[in-house]
Amino acid sequence: MPQNAGSGAAEPSRDCPLCPRLHDFIAAWRLKEPEWHNAPVPSFLPPEGRESVRLLIVGLAPGLRGANRTGRPFTGDFAGDLLYRTLKNFGFTRGEFEARPDDSLELVGTAITNAVRCVPPENKPVGAEISTCRRFLVPTIESFPRLEAIVTLGSIAHQSTVRALGHRVAALPFVHGAVHETSGPTLFPSYHCSRYNTNTGRLTEEMFVAVFARVAEHLRR
Numbered sequence: 001m002p003q004n005a006g007s008g009a010a011e012p013s014r015d016c017p018l019c020p021r022l023h024d025f026i027a028a029w030r031l032k033e034p035e036w037h038n039a040p041v042p043s044f045l046p047p048e049g050r051e052s053v054r055l056l057i058v059g060l061a062p063g064l065r066g067a068n069r070t071g072r073p074f075t076g077d078f079a080g081d082l083l084y085r086t087l088k089n090f091g092f093t094r095g096e097f098e099a100r101p102d103d104s105l106e107l108v109g110t111a112i113t114n115a116v117r118c119v120p121p122e123n124k125p126v127g128a129e130i131s132t133c134r135r136f137l138v139p140t141i142e143s144f145p146r147l148e149a150i151v152t153l154g155s156i157a158h159q160s161t162v163r164a165l166g167h168r169v170a171a172l173p174f175v176h177g178a179v180h181e182t183s184g185p186t187l188f189p190s191y192h193c194s195r196y197n198t199n200t201g202r203l204t205e206e207m208f209v210a211v212f213a214r215v216a217e218h219l220r221r
């Protein structure tokens with residue numbers, strides 16, 4: 001039974017044993033870097049609480065030296081620099097992002113989670129880990145009563161979110177920049193804001209900003 005189940009806020013326990021490979025990987029990093037977070041990374045919520053959340057961002061999984069080190073999604077790695085800069089420009093944050101969990105950054109009407117809560121070796125969760133961790137994604141999504149938009153970062157996060165919502169992946173495919181209306185929140189798939197994607201030109205900052213411009217327009221309506 002996940003910790004917090006029943007409160008609508010399902011998060012894995014610190015020693016979640018459900019994915020043996022990820023559990024072992026984290027155990028090895030606890031020995032190497034005892035000061036790091038080295039545990040499932042909880043969703044990042046706004047101080048106004050779950051009732052205030054209209055936008056959810058679903059990432060892939062914690063980065064080894066990013067969220068796995070700091071304990072806050074997208075904090076301490078390249079992907080977070082682009083994500084938080086973009087969120088700030090659209091008013092989805094206040095305060096300053098300084099890549100540390102004790103900076104003054106706060107989310108505004110927005111929450112950030114990951115499809116897989118534990119850091120995977122080489123940033124690549126396997127299919128069974130993605131499916132297993134969906135038991136936390138489903139109640140996370142359900143815990144936001146006013147949710148209107150979900151930005152999915154990359155095809156793995158997108159497909160797991162579509163399944164978590166009870167839809168077929170073929171009906172709501174991962175296409176960067178698409179806008180998928182559903183009976184619930186509208187889905188905005190985007191290429192992941194990873195260093196790899198921006199270095200190779202698959203995702204430019206303009207493309208990423210354009211996705212959030214559509215989200216902001218959707219939330220204004």
Ligand code: URA
Pocket residue numbers: 059060061062063066067072073074075077079080114153
């Ligand atoms: N950091 C996260 O928390 N999630 C990602 O998907 C990538 C980096």
